[in-house]
Amino acid sequence: QVQLVESGGGLVQAGGSLRLSCAASGSIRKINAMGWYRQAPGKQRELVATITSGGRGSSNYADSVKGRFTISRDNAKNTVYLQMNSLEPEDTAVYYCNADSEYYRNGYWRSGSSWGQGTQVTVSS
Numbered sequence: 499q500v501q502l503v504e505s506g507g508g509l510v511q512a513g514g515s516l517r518l519s520c521a522a523s524g525s526i527r528k529i530n531a532m533g534w535y536r537q538a539p540g541k542q543r544e545l546v547a548t549i550t551s552g553g554r555g556s557s558n559y560a561d562s563v564k565g566r567f568t569i570s571r572d573n574a575k576n577t578v579y580l581q582m583n584s585l586e587p588e589d590t591a592v593y594y595c596n597a598d599s600e601y602y603r604n605g606y607w608r609s610g611s612s613w614g615q616g617t618q619v620t621v622s623s
Contacts, residue, residue: 499524499603500526500597500610501522501523501524502521502522502596502597502612502613502614503521503614503615504593504595504616504617505519506518506617507593507617507618509621509622510585510622511622512585512586512621512623513584515581515583516582516585517580517582518534518579518582518595519577519578520532520577520578520579520595521575521576522597523576525602526576526601527600527602528551528599528600529551529576529598529599529600530550530551530599531548531549531550531551532549532551532595532596532597532598533545533546533547533548533549533569533578533596534546534548534578534594535594536591536593536594536619537591537616538592541591545560546559546560546563546567547559547560547567549569549570549578551571551573555571557569562588563589566582567582568580578595578597580593582619585621587621588621589619589621590619592616592618593616593617596613597611597612598610599612
């Protein structure tokens with residue numbers, strides 16, 4: 499089973515920056531894509547950014563964050579980061595980490611998607 503622990507959320511003024519981190523642990527054989535999603539009150543969870551495995555990875559961003567957010571990962575540490583610059587009040591949400599991985603559970607290697615518990619990001623105007 500895979501555990502994802504996010505950190506780095508908080509309260510920041512519009513125009514400010516935050517850096518989120520998400521560390522994966524457990525009986526992991528391989529982590530494939532990792533990503534960040536967010537959910538604002540009364541809205542559905544939406545993709546923010548994803549990054550594939552291998553080298554520096556290939557990244558993908560939601561249009562609303564392109565040019566402001568940067569996703570990166572440290573494969574040696576099983577950690578993914580989200581650098582958020584020029585934050586806007588509309589970025590206020592709970593941010594969730596996601597990882598697609600191969601892990602060992604109950605005697606078998608399995609593939610699946612795991613989620614973190616979420617970290618709150620609040621941007622004041």
